[in-house]
Amino acid sequence: MTSPSGTRPSAARQRDADRTRAEILEVAQRVFARDGYAGARVDEIADLTRTTKRMIYYYFGSKEQLYIAVLEKAYTEVRTVERTVDVAHLAPTAAIRTLAELTFDHHDAHREFIKLVAIENIHRGEHIRKSEVLANLGTPVLDLITRILEAGRVSGEFDTEADAIDVHMMISAFCVFRVANQHTFGALFGREMTAPQHRAKQRRMLGEMIVSYLRGS
Amino acid sequence: MTSPSGTRPSAARQRDADRTRAEILEVAQRVFARDGYAGARVDEIADLTRTTKRMIYYYFGSKEQLYIAVLEKAYTEVRTVERTVDVAHLAPTAAIRTLAELTFDHHDAHREFIKLVAIENIHRGEHIRKSEVLANLGTPVLDLITRILEAGRVSGEFDTEADAIDVHMMISAFCVFRVANQHTFGALFGREMTAPQHRAKQRRMLGEMIVSYLRGS
DNA sequence: TATAACTAACTCACTGGTTCGTACATTTGG
DNA sequence: CCAAATGTACGAACCAGTGAGTTAGTTATA
Numbered sequence: 252m253t254s255p256s257g258t259r260p261s262a263a264r265q266r267d268a269d270r271t272r273a274e275i276l277e278v279a280q281r282v283f284a285r286d287g288y289a290g291a292r293v294d295e296i297a298d299l300t301r302t303t304k305r306m307i308y309y310y311f312g313s314k315e316q317l318y319i320a321v322l323e324k325a326y327t328e329v330r331t332v333e334r335t336v337d338v339a340h341l342a343p344t345a346a347i348r349t350l351a352e353l354t355f356d357h358h359d360a361h362r363e364f365i366k367l368v369a370i371e372n373i374h375r376g377e378h379i380r381k382s383e384v385l386a387n388l389g390t391p392v393l394d395l396i397t398r399i400l401e402a403g404r405v406s407g408e409f410d411t412e413a414d415a416i417d418v419h420m421m422i423s424a425f426c427v428f429r430v431a432n433q434h435t436f437g438a439l440f441g442r443e444m445t446a447p448q449h450r451a452k453q454r455r456m457l458g459e460m461i462v463s464y465l466r467g468s
Numbered sequence: 469m470t471s472p473s474g475t476r477p478s479a480a481r482q483r484d485a486d487r488t489r490a491e492i493l494e495v496a497q498r499v500f501a502r503d504g505y506a507g508a509r510v511d512e513i514a515d516l517t518r519t520t521k522r523m524i525y526y527y528f529g530s531k532e533q534l535y536i537a538v539l540e541k542a543y544t545e546v547r548t549v550e551r552t553v554d555v556a557h558l559a560p561t562a563a564i565r566t567l568a569e570l571t572f573d574h575h576d577a578h579r580e581f582i583k584l585v586a587i588e589n590i591h592r593g594e595h596i597r598k599s600e601v602l603a604n605l606g607t608p609v610l611d612l613i614t615r616i617l618e619a620g621r622v623s624g625e626f627d628t629e630a631d632a633i634d635v636h637m638m639i640s641a642f643c644v645f646r647v648a649n650q651h652t653f654g655a656l657f658g659r660e661m662t663a664p665q666h667r668a669k670q671r672r673m674l675g676e677m678i679v680s681y682l683r684g685s
Numbered sequence: 686t687a688t689a690a691c692t693a694a695c696t697c698a699c700t701g702g703t704t705c706g707t708a709c710a711t712t713t714g715g
Numbered sequence: 716c717c718a719a720a721t722g723t724a725c726g727a728a729c730c731a732g733t734g735a736g737t738t739a740g741t742t743a744t745a
Contacts, residue, residue: 287504293705303722417670427649432644434588452629488695521732
């Protein structure tokens, strides 16, 4: 995983396992996200790095394990950012709207990640299931939403049967769909969902949608 | 496409172009939806039909053209059903809720179609763009929503900046997400979104979400 | 009505290029 | 000098696509 303990990495090492691994992962993420698992070529990934195919097998063992490593890296990065969101000091309505909008921004900025998720779903989550790293990665967001919902019910701002997972799903669905399905949607309805000129309105709509729903009737 | 004009197809024909074509398409849809475009094997598709690989090339020319044919068939079927939805006699609020719920049911019942769409998006809509058949397939739904929104604004039931495409996107996002992302979502949050016991609640939530949003503040 | 001529539908066997993975030799850093 | 890291070259399986020939079914003709 990392350098053997006790080594201080010099700036210009010719041989640097960590750097090589990192570069492979980075390139692999790009290629897998672009071509899918079956469509990606190990030879191409190798050609796009400063190293060789041999090193991919040296470090990752197989195409599949490389793909799993890419998934783990991408998910971990994304969730790490998510964890830094601080909306605890806001009133429930403002808090959930802010969370929704930050989630929107986040997905808008991590399109490659969304593609990886879509690819993994096409494979029925076969690979993600093999990784223990990713098992309990979702709970922080859920805890946050649970607290917001609870506060909103107490204050009377919210009136809903939805639980934290439901709310997270509503938000994710909106944020993921406009990126993940942009091409077929664009082909059928002639609107580039992810074009910059629609961003602000969509962001507003999402916040409004969630808040309206939670307020109830 | 069809039998030469003037022939009446007998019940037990050994050679039947239409039947062969249809069987190839059916099997191909299953395999493409299961394995993706690159992951699907022409040989496997052939083995799952009563015909041979040679016939696939005889009728469809290439793997890609077969895939496009599958897409066209799937989209056309789905939109045909969509067109039969009749909510014109309902009041705006009831109409949009019914449309949302019927869309929900529809997506719930056509999971293979959703997978094909996801696959096509991974390929950035390259293939769907090549098909003129699918170019103006979206307009009927849009017309319907436009009319409902218009009526709702007139009656004062709706107060929203969203247009028909926005509303259709909101509905689709919810309906597609819970099917398309069920595996990664399940792995991360431990809830089988598409399990029958959650269906009714989710359906209700969608309708409520759309109606609440359109009502405004 | 019998059959010859014709064409669409179909089978079989094959190929050339690709692609994952590896054996083995070599180099580098500590 | 040793182990980790790297380069080269290759093999075996796979896989999209095809060349060439065959059979079923239809239509024209006697």
